[in-house]
Amino acid sequence: MAISYTPMLEQYREVKSRHSSEILFFRLGDFYEMFFEDAEIASRELEITLTSREGGQSTRVPMCGVPYHAADNYIAKLINKGYKVAICEQVEDPKQAKGIVRREVVKIITPGTILAETSLPDKANNYLALLYEEADELCLAAADISTGEFVWAIFSGNSRANTVCDQLYRLLPAELVLASKLEGFSSISSFLEQRVSACAITTLTNADLTLVSELPEKHFGGEELPDSPAAQTAIGYLLYYLHYTLKSDLSHINKLARVNTQDYLLLDASTLRNLEITRNMRDGGRKGTLLAVLDFTKTAMGSRLLKKWLEFPLLNPISITKRQDAIADLLDKRAVLEELKELLGDIYDFERILTRIEVGSANARDLTALRTSLSVLPEIKTKLQVCQSDQLAGIGMAIRSHVDVANMIATAIADNPPFGVRDGGIIRAGYDLELDELRNIARDSKQWIQDLELREREATGIKSLKIGYNKVFGYYIEITHANTGAVPANYIRKQTLVNAERYIMPELKDFETKVLGAQEKIVNIEYQLFTGIRDYIKERISEIQQTARQVAHLDVIMSLSDAAVRYSYTRPNLNQNKELVIKDGRHPVVERLLTGEMFVPNDTELNHRDSEIMIITGPNMAGKSTYMRQVALLTIMAQTGSFIPAREASISPVDRIFTRVGASDDLATGQSTFMVEMTEAAQIIKFATGNSLIILDEIGRGTSTFDGMSIARAVVEYIKDKVKAKTLFATHYHELTELAEYSKVIKNYSVAVKERGNDIVFLRRIIPGGADKSYGIHVAQLAGLPKRIIERAQQVLLELEQCKGSTDRIPSPVKLPGNKHNAVATVSLFSSSIADELLAIDVMTLTPLEALNTLYKLQNKAREESGSL
Numbered sequence: 001m002a003i004s005y006t007p008m009l010e011q012y013r014e015v016k017s018r019h020s021s022e023i024l025f026f027r028l029g030d031f032y033e034m035f036f037e038d039a040e041i042a043s044r045e046l047e048i049t050l051t052s053r054e055g056g057q058s059t060r061v062p063m064c065g066v067p068y069h070a071a072d073n074y075i076a077k078l079i080n081k082g083y084k085v086a087i088c089e090q091v092e093d094p095k096q097a098k099g100i101v102r103r104e105v106v107k108i109i110t111p112g113t114i115l116a117e118t119s120l121p122d123k124a125n126n127y128l129a130l131l132y133e134e135a136d137e138l139c140l141a142a143a144d145i146s147t148g149e150f151v152w153a154i155f156s157g158n159s160r161a162n163t164v165c166d167q168l169y170r171l172l173p174a175e176l177v178l179a180s181k182l183e184g185f186s187s188i189s190s191f192l193e194q195r196v197s198a199c200a201i202t203t204l205t206n207a208d209l210t211l212v213s214e215l216p217e218k219h220f221g222g223e224e225l226p227d228s229p230a231a232q233t234a235i236g237y238l239l240y241y242l243h244y245t246l247k248s249d250l251s252h253i254n255k256l257a258r259v260n261t262q263d264y265l266l267l268d269a270s271t272l273r274n275l276e277i278t279r280n281m282r283d284g285g286r287k288g289t290l291l292a293v294l295d296f297t298k299t300a301m302g303s304r305l306l307k308k309w310l311e312f313p314l315l316n317p318i319s320i321t322k323r324q325d326a327i328a329d330l331l332d333k334r335a336v337l338e339e340l341k342e343l344l345g346d347i348y349d350f351e352r353i354l355t356r357i358e359v360g361s362a363n364a365r366d367l368t369a370l371r372t373s374l375s376v377l378p379e380i381k382t383k384l385q386v387c388q389s390d391q392l393a394g395i396g397m398a399i400r401s402h403v404d405v406a407n408m409i410a411t412a413i414a415d416n417p418p419f420g421v422r423d424g425g426i427i428r429a430g431y432d433l434e435l436d437e438l439r440n441i442a443r444d445s446k447q448w449i450q451d452l453e454l455r456e457r458e459a460t461g462i463k464s465l466k467i468g469y470n471k472v473f474g475y476y477i478e479i480t481h482a483n484t485g486a487v488p489a490n491y492i493r494k495q496t497l498v499n500a501e502r503y504i505m506p507e508l509k510d511f512e513t514k515v516l517g518a519q520e521k522i523v524n525i526e527y528q529l530f531t532g533i534r535d536y537i538k539e540r541i542s543e544i545q546q547t548a549r550q551v552a553h554l555d556v557i558m559s560l561s562d563a564a565v566r567y568s569y570t571r572p573n574l575n576q577n578k579e580l581v582i583k584d585g586r587h588p589v590v591e592r593l594l595t596g597e598m599f600v601p602n603d604t605e606l607n608h609r610d611s612e613i614m615i616i617t618g619p620n621m622a623g624k625s626t627y628m629r630q631v632a633l634l635t636i637m638a639q640t641g642s643f644i645p646a647r648e649a650s651i652s653p654v655d656r657i658f659t660r661v662g663a664s665d666d667l668a669t670g671q672s673t674f675m676v677e678m679t680e681a682a683q684i685i686k687f688a689t690g691n692s693l694i695i696l697d698e699i700g701r702g703t704s705t706f707d708g709m710s711i712a713r714a715v716v717e718y719i720k721d722k723v724k725a726k727t728l729f730a731t732h733y734h735e736l737t738e739l740a741e742y743s744k745v746i747k748n749y750s751v752a753v754k755e756r757g758n759d760i761v762f763l764r765r766i767i768p769g770g771a772d773k774s775y776g777i778h779v780a781q782l783a784g785l786p787k788r789i790i791e792r793a794q795q796v797l798l799e800l801e802q803c804k805g806s807t808d809r810i811p812s813p814v815k816l817p818g819n820k821h822n823a824v825a826t827v828s829l830f831s832s833s834i835a836d837e838l839l840a841i842d843v844m845t846l847t848p849l850e851a852l853n854t855l856y857k858l859q860n861k862a863r864e865e866s867g868s869l
Contacts, residue, residue, distance in 0.1 A: 005056045007100045009035065015088050015105060022086040022108055023078060025071065032087075033065040045081055046074050069420065075109055076119040082200055085109045107359075108245040111200045112175030113145055115361060120146055120352070123286075123295075123303035129173035130204075130241065131164065131188075132180050132234035138164055139234035140259075142171050145242060147304070147351040148252040148545055150219075153259040154231050160184070162683070165191040167259065168199075169269035170311045175200045179207070179237040195269060204241055212236035215243070223256040252358040252541050265313040265639050266656045270680055274659040275632055276589070278307050290633055293588050294642065296562040298344035301351050301548055302555025309556060313639035315653050317574045322391050323557070323641025324571055329389035330561040336383055337561055343380050344555055347373045351548045354541050357534055364417035364426040364530060370537070371409035377401045377547065380554070391557065398550045405537055405544070412533050424519075427526045435525050438518045445515045449475075452508070460486050467508070475512045476502040560642045567592075569643035572634075573650040578691065580606040580635065580654075580726060584647035587630040588637065591645065600764035601647070604631050606726040608690070611747045613720060613727040617734055617771035618751030620779045622762040624730040625661060627751075628695045631728060632657050635693055654693045654726070658684040661697040674703050681715060690724040697730045709733045710855045720745060737770030837861075 005013065008028075012035055016024050023042055025032035034042045035053070039062040043050035048064050055061040066074045075085050087109065092102045109115075112128025120126050129142040138160040143150045155163045161184030168176070168191070176199050182188065192199050216225055216235045226232055235256070242250055273281060278291040286292045291310055297303040314320050330337045348369040356362035357370075377399055384396030417426040427435060453467045462483045469475050473494055479487060480500045491503040537544075563569060567588075584601035591599035600623075605611050616624050634644045638651045660680045681699060688694055699715055700708025712733055719727050720743055729736075740746045750771035752763040781790050841854060 003055070003057060003059055005059075005061075006054070009053075009055050009061065011100055011103060015086075015103065019086040019105060019108070022084040024086050024088055024105075025066075025075070026088045027068065027090050027103065028065070030068055031065040032068055032071055033063060035061050035063050037062075039064045041083075042074075042078070045083070046077055048074075072116040072118060076114070076116060079109060079111050079114055079119065082111075105247075107247050110175055110202065110245060111198075112173065112177075113242065113245045114174075115146055115356060115359065117352070117356075122300055122349075124172070124307065125149065125304055127171045127173040128175050128177065128238070128242070129168065129171055130177040130179055130234060130238040131182060132230065132237055133182050134180070134230035134233065136160075137228060137230040138182070138184075139228070139231045140164055140167060141231075141234040141238040142173065143238060143242065143253060145246065145250075145253070146355050147301075148255070148355060149257070150235075150238075150253050150255065151257045151259050152226065152231055152235055153261075154226070154228055159686075161187045164188065165195075166266075166268045166272075168192065169195055169272060172196055173199050175202060177202045177204050177238065177241055179204045179234065191269075195273070204237060207237060207240050207244075211243070212240050215239035219250070219253050220256040223254075225256070226258070246359055248359045250358065251538070252355055252545065254542050255545070259312075263315060265315055265636070265654060267311065267313075267636070268656075268658070268683070270683075271632075271657055271659045272311065274661045275629055275636070275657075277310050277633075277636065288589060288593070290589060290636070293567075293592055294560060294563045294637075296559040296566075297555045298341060298558070299347050299551065299555050300349040301347075301552035302344075302559060305552040306556045306559055309640050310636065313636050314641065315639070315655065317576075317653060320574060320639060320641050320653065322389070323560075324643070325389040326387075326391040326557045327561045327564060327641070327643060328571060329387050329392055330558060331564060333386065334565070336386060337558060337565075340380065340383055340554070340558055341562070343376045343383070344551070344558070346376050347551060350374075351545065351552075354537075354544055354548070357537050358541055360534070362534060363419055363421050364413050365419060367409050367413050367533065367537075368415070368417065371406050371413070374402045374406040374544075375410075377551075378403070380551075384554075392554070395550045395554050398546065399554075400543060400547050402540070402544055402547065405540060408533060408536060412529065421530055422523055422527055424523050424526055427529050432525065432529060435522065435529070438522050438525070441518045442515060442522060445511070448511065452511075460488060462486050473502065474504075474516070475508050476504055477508065478502050560640075564643040567645060569645055570648060571643050572638040572646070573648075574638075575650045575652045578608055578652045578726075580604060580631070580651050580693070582631065582634060582644075582646050582649045582651075585630055585634055585649065586645035587626055588633055588645050590626055590630075602627055602630070602764075602766045604766075606693075606728075608724065608726075608745070610744050612724065612745035613716065613729060613743075614747055614749050615716070615736055615739065615770070616728060616730045616749045616751070616766065617732070617737060619753065619762070619771070619776065621782065622751035622753065623764040623766075624751055625697055626764075627766055628697060628728045628730060629659075629661070632659060632693065632695050654691055655689060656687065656692040657695070658688055658692060659695040659697075660684060660699065661695060674701075677701070678711075685715070685718060685723065688719075688723050688725045692723075692725040694719065694723075694725045694727040694729075696727065698732065699729070700731075700733070706859070707855065709735060710851055712736060713739070714851050716746070734770060740770075 012024070012026050015026070016038070023034065023038045026034065039050060042048070043064040046066070048066065050062055050064050052060040053063040078085055085108070086105045087107050088103050089106045090101045091104045091106075094101050110128075112126070114120065114126070125144040126146055127142045127144050129140060132139045132141070136156050138155045139152065140155070141150070141152045153167060165188055168188075173196070176192065178185070178201065189201075192201070212233065213236055216232055216239065219239060226235070239253070242253070267277070272278070276289045278289055279285065280288045282288070286295075291307055294310070295303055295306055297306055314323075350370050350373045353362060353366045353370050356366055378401045381396050381399055381401065384392055387393055387396065412428055412431045414426055414428045418424075429436060429439070449467050453465065456467075456477065457463055457465045462479055464480055464483065466478050467475060468478055476494055477491065478500050484501055487501075487503065490505055492505065493501060494504050495502040582604040585604060586599050586601050606614065616627070618624055634646060634649065635651060635654060635657065637644045638649065639653050660677065677699065681696070684694055684696075696715070700710075700712040703711075712731055713736055716729055716736065716739060719725060737748045740748045748768065748770040749766050750769055752765040752767045753771075754761040754763055780793065837858060
């Protein structure tokens with residue numbers, strides 16, 4: 001038998017049936033209530049009390065709730081735990097409702113559509129991304145609803161899944177919507193799990209295809225829509241999802257931008273991660289990143305834009321030069337720079353304020369923050385008039401003062417309004433005559449009550465008579481039982497207390513109606529006036545957004561100028577000779593982390609004439625990796641338009657930077673360190689061009705010595721012969737230094753080491769020539785291995801060095817000290833037959849494949865011979 005629930009619960013169930021995948025926040029008075037399974041989930045996840053409510057037919061249903069004014073914090077907790085929330089509000093006045101109050105879902109909150117200020121990252125975007133695939137085109141659309149940004153991109157070819165992963169790593173979306181089946185989604189899903197684990201994945205179904213096709217033109221009619229039908233469809237799907245969840249006009253989404261890889265220096269996910277440009281590898285935070293070093297922005301808008309500049313360095317020398325000119329302009333006008341920094345310090349994140357105005361969630365404090373931000377714009381424009389660079393002059397011209405909006409807010413909104421828009425006290429006195437009159441009535445009511453109380457005491461002779469108020473009975477006259485005999489005939493008994501009686505009288509009741517009506521009218525009039533002001537600003541959102549973007553642009557230029565002043569950065573020259581020359585370059589992050597010691601600078605020269613590949617040898621901890629990362633970071637800084645930590649530099653923009661550094665297993669996908677290393681190396685070889693910069697650190701470490709050495713040599717030779725990219729190649733295989741004897745474009749370098757007896761000192765200086773030692777035992781000693789192990793390692797090393805070069809003897813078994821079982825370690829060198837074959841090979845004429853085949857054959861032969869020993 002079906003259960004018959006109360007009318008309110010039937011209404012809840014009907015709404016919930018249309019929102020089965022969301023937790024339904026159902027408005028009842030001053031609370032959002034949840035019922036049934038939603039209540040059980042919410043009480044558990046939010047750690048709030050689970051109660052029950054009469055559901056009809058003697059049935060009780062699970063129930064829990066949260067105060068509506070504190071709902072944002074509870075919603076944020078649910079969103080962070082992977083849930084979605086549907087907000088169901090009362091959409092008619094309960095006083096005028098006939099029967100149950102009508103309720104509707106007014107918005108759906110998801111990780112990608114959350115707008116509560118406390119839930120958004122302050123200095124980063126909160127992107128919602130969507131993927132749609134049609135034929136061989138994989139289309140990405142992404143929006144930050146909190147700022148109004150909207151971007152799209154198309155990826156094609158066999159590697160499109162990998163390329164879209166690189167873009168997703170830059171965006172770090174809070175939510176990814178799938179609008180179609182994706183051929184390579186398994187690899188994308190695996191990547192997201194490893195690198196963007198906080199990303200929620202939503203599958204879009206049953207979309208209104210008419211809206212999908214109409215929305216792009218509605219939002220971006222003045223912008224250039226993509227020629228690709230698939231890309232337009234992806235944009236339409238994302239707009240549809242935003243409208244479905246936010247249920248608003250979203251007029252602030254009006255600018256469409258394409259991520260065009262031809263305009264930028266491409267940095268894949270591995271490079272962004274390895275170089276720690278905007279996120280560190282430790283916890284994904286900003287500390288220890290290039291972004292943290294350069295971020296002296298004064299606004300959240302500027303900080304978000306700086307992150308984009310660093311993740312999308314420029315290719316066009318003219319565009320780079322314009323940014324450099326703007327920085328140089330401010331460095332020449334230090335007083336102007338300081339004045340601008342002070343002015344920008346008064347600017348709030350009005351990109352996000354405009355969004356809250358658009359969706360109707362802005363409060364009066366948002367408007368006062370917007371007024372404060374706009375009020376400094378005229379002075380900023382004045383300061384920029386003295387600047388000569390194209391970009392700064394252009395920003396000064398493009399920033400609009402928006403005096404009308406600032407004046408309206410200043411005239412209408414109180415200086416310190418409450419948070420709630422229905423709490424009263426948000427409209428300034430003198431703005432509206434009717435409101436002022438009602439406020440006078442409310443303000444004078446206290447005095448009127450005091451006068452009435454005094455008059456009634458004198459008229460009745462009851463000195464203890466007092467007039468009070470509560471929400472249940474309204475205004476009342478309270479008289480103790482001892483004085484009830486003196487109560488006038490026009491008093492009407494209302495309530496009996498233990499020690500007193502409460503009465504009303506016609507005059508007091510008339511006053512109550514007038515005063516309480518005035519309070520209600522005050523709140524309603526204030527809210528109407530506030531929404532009118534909000535609508536006035538809403539009509540001007542697009543032009544204020546343009547100003548916000550200009551302010552962010554100015555903020556980033558100022559930040560890079562500030563960094564150049566603080567850290568003594570210099571302007572790099574740009575050349576068209578495909579050269580990269582750096583004199584006394586310094587690692588921008590490491591030098592900031594050093595305390596009590598100077599950073600040792602180093603030179604770099606890479607070109608296609610006589611120094612295309614630098615083979616760098618030397619011990620661990622000596623600074624090889626730091627040096628190579630330094631070169632990559634300075635190149636990125638230069639192509640961002642920033643000045644760099646160097647005495648001087650001349651850099652030709654590169655199209656891509658590839659890095660293969662560090663060692664890490666990808667255990668989730670079953671890939672070993674060596675497999676990850678080889679996969680990354682293969683990607684580099686596949687996509688690098690003669691105009692790329694490659695950073696390779698210790699290729700071939702994850703396998704046997706001779707396998708690794710052979711692979712490392714084959715990779716270097718392939719880069720030299722086929723790719724011809726500028727390359728830094730660090731290795732422990734000293735044998736690779738022989739390559740410089742056969743090629744004029746390969747140069748050997750090493751890290752300078754000073755020996756003091758058995759001790760060594762790393763000088764951190766990169767010098768010409770190869771190293772002939774690895775100093776591994778010294779590094780082990782520095783790491784704190786026990787003295788006994790160090791001494792034994794030195795003894796074994798001495799025996800191996802004595803055997804080196806001999807092909808007809810096997811060193812005697814080595815007895816390990818302290819082993820009661822007298823375990824034996826035997827070291828075998830090549831037999832003479834294998835050595836003869838090795839000597840007969842012309843290594844320089846082998847292709848990489850031939851080298852690997854030859855290595856495989858010799859390895860098998862060595863195994864056979866070692867098995868017969």
